Amino acid sequence: MPLALSSVRRQELHDLYTDHHAWLLNWLRKRLQHRETAADLMQDTFLQLIGRPAASGELQQPRAWLTTVAKGLMVDRLRRQRLEQAYLQVLASQPEAFEVSPEERLLLLETLIRIDALLDGLPTNVRTAYLLSRLEGMPYRDIAAHLGVCLSSVEKYMATAMRHCFQAQWS
Template identity: 50%
Template sequence: MSTPDPALREQVSRIYQDHHRWLQGWLRPRVACRHLAADLMQDVFVRVLSAPDASDRLGAVREPRGYLATIARRLMIDYFRRARLERAWLQALAEQPEAVEISEQERLILLQTLCELDAMLAGLGPRIRRAFLLSQLDGMTYRLIGEELGVSEVTVTRYIAKAFHHCTLYSLQADT
């Protein structure tokens, strides 16, 4: 941020002196933390100083409190949106299972199983395979699968029945 001209610094200084206590008092109950209120209040004045044509904007302001409150409200929304996103991310991380070391033998068994599943599912048509995976892996209802695929619920029922029939035949052939 470049150094503002002396006239702008004087305008902002006057608004700050006249309204910073009011703004902090306005923010405090909305964010429930005096430190956050102080940070947001400072961010408001940084925003005022760094705005394009800041001097002209301040000159056009008739209600400084309304102007400051609008900026503060937008900063609060941004802050709470980021905080909600951060909490969701941390929750998703906390719900992840811990990494488990598996032996080379277990890794080989898993890889073979995945290859067998892939081969089994490759024998299904793409729409049947998608319906089967949505049902078995995502736990979707037949109605939702039908909406997803653009087919009726009856068609989804037929797809799933064909998939189970195919899996059963594949399993029986693999056992022999």
């Protein structure tokens, strides 16, 4: 279903894109190795505007606003790349009998990316405790030793992480 934008909002977005897309593309090219990646992120940055009300900085300081959004998208892309590299390294270290089909590999990678996005924003210790427990099967006592905290802290971390996941699931 196409997104309905008011004619005023459509014109604002058009003007913003027309006035700043070349500048943003050059800004991204200076920071990224691949021109195609810069072009993709430039488009993704402007897509962030569609479907949301205009932010005050968007029109008053458009370059500052566009830079902030683009930086966030670069961080997300880097996080996904690191996650994918780690996943591929684990797969490469497995015996051939454990080999995964390309379709299964893609599904697993997409799942890891969703989990990573879901846990984004949690404090480092909370996120680490949750991953050690759920992915590594590590007992809470071992997690406490690993993190250098008491057992009750790990229990609180796990409760926080589970509450966060539950709330994200229903929002």
